[in-house]
Amino acid sequence: VEDRVYNFSAGPAVLPLSVLERAREELLCMPGVGASILEISHRSKAFLEIIETAEANLRKLLGISDDYAVLFLQGGSRLQFSMVPMNLLGADQSADYMVTGSWGKKALEEAAKVGKTRKVYDAKETNYDRLPEPFCADGGTMDLDPQAAYLHYTSNETIQGVQFSAEPETQGVPLVCDASSEFLYKPLDIDKYGLIYACAQKNAGPAGVTIVVVRKDLAERADPNLGVYLNFNTHIASGSMDNTPPTFAIYINKLVTDWLLSEVGGLEAMHSRNAEKAKLLYDVLDQNAEFYQGHARPDCRSLMNVTFRLPSDELTTKFDAEAKQNGMTDLKGHRSVGGIRASIYNAMPLAGVETLRDFMVDFAKKNG
Amino acid sequence: VEDRVYNFSAGPAVLPLSVLERAREELLCMPGVGASILEISHRSKAFLEIIETAEANLRKLLGISDDYAVLFLQGGSRLQFSMVPMNLLGADQSADYMVTGSWGKKALEEAAKVGKTRKVYDAKETNYDRLPEPFCADGGTMDLDPQAAYLHYTSNETIQGVQFSAEPETQGVPLVCDASSEFLYKPLDIDKYGLIYACAQKNAGPAGVTIVVVRKDLAERADPNLGVYLNFNTHIASGSMDNTPPTFAIYINKLVTDWLLSEVGGLEAMHSRNAEKAKLLYDVLDQNAEFYQGHARPDCRSLMNVTFRLPSDELTTKFDAEAKQNGMTDLKGHRSVGGIRASIYNAMPLAGVETLRDFMVDFAKKNG
Ligand SMILES: Cc1ncc(COP(=O)(O)O)c(C=O)c1O
Ligand SMILES: Cc1ncc(COP(=O)(O)O)c(C=O)c1O
Ligand SMILES: [Mg+2]
Ligand SMILES: [Mg+2]
Ligand SMILES: [Mg+2]
Ligand SMILES: [Mg+2]
Numbered sequence: 008v009e010d011r012v013y014n015f016s017a018g019p020a021v022l023p024l025s026v027l028e029r030a031r032e033e034l035l036c037m038p039g040v041g042a043s044i045l046e047i048s049h050r051s052k053a054f055l056e057i058i059e060t061a062e063a064n065l066r067k068l069l070g071i072s073d074d075y076a077v078l079f080l081q082g083g084s085r086l087q088f089s090m091v092p093m094n095l096l097g098a099d100q101s102a103d104y105m106v107t108g109s110w111g112k113k114a115l116e117e118a119a120k121v122g123k124t125r126k127v128y129d130a131k132e133t134n135y136d137r138l139p140e141p142f143c144a145d146g147g148t149m150d151l152d153p154q155a156a157y158l159h160y161t162s163n164e165t166i167q168g169v170q171f172s173a174e175p176e177t178q179g180v181p182l183v184c185d186a187s188s189e190f191l192y193k194p195l196d197i198d199k200y201g202l203i204y205a206c207a208q209k210n211a212g213p214a215g216v217t218i219v220v221v222r223k224d225l226a227e228r229a230d231p232n233l234g235v236y237l238n239f240n241t242h243i244a245s246g247s248m249d250n251t252p253p254t255f256a257i258y259i260n261k262l263v264t265d266w267l268l269s270e271v272g273g274l275e276a277m278h279s280r281n282a283e284k285a286k287l288l289y290d291v292l293d294q295n296a297e298f299y300q301g302h303a304r305p306d307c308r309s310l311m312n313v314t315f316r317l318p319s320d321e322l323t324t325k326f327d328a329e330a331k332q333n334g335m336t337d338l339k340g341h342r343s344v345g346g347i348r349a350s351i352y353n354a355m356p357l358a359g360v361e362t363l364r365d366f367m368v369d370f371a372k373k374n375g
Numbered sequence: 376v377e378d379r380v381y382n383f384s385a386g387p388a389v390l391p392l393s394v395l396e397r398a399r400e401e402l403l404c405m406p407g408v409g410a411s412i413l414e415i416s417h418r419s420k421a422f423l424e425i426i427e428t429a430e431a432n433l434r435k436l437l438g439i440s441d442d443y444a445v446l447f448l449q450g451g452s453r454l455q456f457s458m459v460p461m462n463l464l465g466a467d468q469s470a471d472y473m474v475t476g477s478w479g480k481k482a483l484e485e486a487a488k489v490g491k492t493r494k495v496y497d498a499k500e501t502n503y504d505r506l507p508e509p510f511c512a513d514g515g516t517m518d519l520d521p522q523a524a525y526l527h528y529t530s531n532e533t534i535q536g537v538q539f540s541a542e543p544e545t546q547g548v549p550l551v552c553d554a555s556s557e558f559l560y561k562p563l564d565i566d567k568y569g570l571i572y573a574c575a576q577k578n579a580g581p582a583g584v585t586i587v588v589v590r591k592d593l594a595e596r597a598d599p600n601l602g603v604y605l606n607f608n609t610h611i612a613s614g615s616m617d618n619t620p621p622t623f624a625i626y627i628n629k630l631v632t633d634w635l636l637s638e639v640g641g642l643e644a645m646h647s648r649n650a651e652k653a654k655l656l657y658d659v660l661d662q663n664a665e666f667y668q669g670h671a672r673p674d675c676r677s678l679m680n681v682t683f684r685l686p687s688d689e690l691t692t693k694f695d696a697e698a699k700q701n702g703m704t705d706l707k708g709h710r711s712v713g714g715i716r717a718s719i720y721n722a723m724p725l726a727g728v729e730t731l732r733d734f735m736v737d738f739a740k741k742n743g
Binding site: 012016017018030034040041043045048051085214216232234235256259 | 378379380382384385386387388389390392395396398399402403404408409410413415417419449451452454456457461485488489574576581582583600601603604605617618619620622623627702704705
């Protein structure tokens with residue numbers, strides 16, 4: 008393990024080392040099974056235990072009641088951009104979409120192919136550095152439709168690094184959340200949501216499984232003539248087993264939620280850790296404001312993706328290269344924001360963030 | 376490895392031991408990367424090399440020309456049941472479907488939700504024990520539409536164990552094949568196909584990735600207003616990277632095709648091995664015809680899924696239980712066929728089939 012780097016990738020992203028070690032240990036033979044998790048039938052007793060535990064862990068961590076189904080799907084959050092309106096947006100209805108960054112924009116584009124939509128907020132003019140009020144002072148307001156089929160928002164914009172600290176108020180309209188890049192970073196009040204979806208490859212596992220938590224009565228809206236895979240009710244009725252689920256990705260998700268429960272101690276503890284890690288980096292930005300320029304407005308800074316720019320492209324390239332030499336990878340920001348993005352999801356150890364913090368301080372001193 | 380069983384599961388199914396060993400070896404750290412394959416960005420150099428090699432291996436093994444795209448998708452073959460007609464079946468067209476077993480039936484059901492379909496063959500009356508002529512003597516004929524958008528068939532029916540030995544003649548209609556449970560078991564003449572799809576969890580890897588080989592000009596038929604994930608052209612244009620692909624499943628597919636190329640020696644060699652293995656079991660059926668009753672007609676027996684019944688349910692249960700005691704698992708047949716199903720995909724070693732053969736001979740002697 009000597010040669011493992013600190014991997015600040017936005018996703019697929021770092022996983023807990025103990026999860027990887029456990030997966031390695033039983034990769035040829037699951038205990039008592041005589042075959043690899045990669046080989047066993049999804050109908051086998053061993054796999055049923057895994058998927059049931061994965062669901063039970065999520066219910067426990069997030070306090071999910073029986074009013075909600077927990078689904079393990081394929082197709083990424085991108086397929087959810089289509090499935091959500093296909094299932095929840097009736098022909099005579101309209102859905103509200105908040106655009107707080109690149110992902111919200113794409114979600115809206117897909118929904119507009121399916122039915123009637125309204126854009127209730129767009130921070131494009133300031134390159135998505137803010138959220139609407141009350142989450143961001145002077146963030147501007149939303150123009151909500153009280154009759155909307157649902158309100159869709161992106162709780163953490165992975166590319167821009169802006170994050171909601173709480174759920175937007177909807178006045179009774181069902182709330183749909185793309186939580187892809189923050190899911191499981193803190194406790195949630197699930198009852199506030201109609202539907203939450205999250206591809207696993209940030210906080211919840213490897214690429215290849217997307218978790219959907221959906222209020223069962225909302226899912227009943229779906230047109231029964233939808234394709235079986237595209238209909239949430241297929242997966243609700245079959246426990247995500249109508250077709251072959253992505254067994255290995257679900258297995259890793261189960262190990263990650265085991266880790267959250269027994270090693271981390273739950274989502275309150277996870278949230279404290281995450282706040283502590285993010286503060287280390289944002290403090291450097293604030294204390295070196297002439298050198299580092301944070302992208303997100305301070306009141307909506309993400310605890311997951313820390314985005315900032317350096318004085319020049321040359322320094323950005325130098326920062327990225329020297330960080331790599333010091334064992335820190337994947338720090339280059341998305342081209343639409345520029346600069347640097349440090350993704351510090353649940354599994355990024357404090358030591359990794361401390362190493363980056365020290366490097367940042369040092370780099371500013373030497374190049375400022 | 377002492378305690379590995381012979382796993383005759385129909386899918387997810389046995390993988391080559393050398394593939395599992397390699398995956399285990401680098402599960403914590405890909406050589407030269409410093410992170411697990413489960414953690415690295417899909418845009419990283421290391422992953423790009425993997426997906427490009429996976430595609431190149433498939434092109435080499437099957438002789439796939441540049442007229443075809445090779446895609447790595449999520450959602451299983453079940454999502455393909457919808458995506459194929461969504462992309463290839465125009466509003467003014469009709470598609471022909473052959474129903475030679477449970478999977479062809481489901482594929483047709485999904486297509487009928489999307490557009491106009493015709494059932495050109497159905498072997499339901501004899502519980503799907505046969506294929507149409509000329510693949511099966513007295514199999515009955517197909518009633519093809521020369522104007523069809525495409526002809527869909529299931530080259531190997533996993534549940535019934537009937538398999539086409541060659542492609543049906545279509546008189547110019549594009550041929551679409553669900554090859555899920557035989558893909559890579561022998562060489563193909565790709566030019567005969569418009570589209571081939573196969574979930575990986577039988578011959579090509581773990582659950583979680585589905586391989587689609589599609590003639591690019593056919594894909595151009597797709598309605599541009601389809602959801603991005605649902606449109607083949609999205610994946611063709613982006614090299615299956617418009618959204619996060621199932622990176623680990625693609626990595627294992629790459630290791631499996633590496634194995635086919637360098638350890639097995641290509642698909643001709645694989646086909647010989649598969650024919651040899653299947654013959655061992657079918658010979659037992661033929662030589663013990665009063666005890667074992669094969670489900671598939673002899674001229675369309677599958678080299679992948681060997682299905683047969685025993686004289687009674689009690690003996691079937693006993694067979695399955697005693698096999699398990701002897702280290703052979705997952706032999707119970709699907710309830711719609713009953714009896715026993717031995718899935719002997721590419722990665723099932725000859726020794727596993729010999730062990731089963733010996734057990735079958737012995738069991739018939741003792742219980743016949
Ligand atoms: C907030 C958000 N939504 C959606 C996606 C798309 O997910 P996927 O690539 O699994 O489709 C991502 C990341 O890739 C994301 O960060
Ligand atoms: C021939 C065939 N088609 C389709 C499927 C469905 O694939 P999936 O479960 O990946 O959707 C299977 C097996 O599960 C199969 O054997
Ligand atoms: Mg994904
Ligand atoms: Mg609650
Ligand atoms: Mg699958
Ligand atoms: Mg050819």
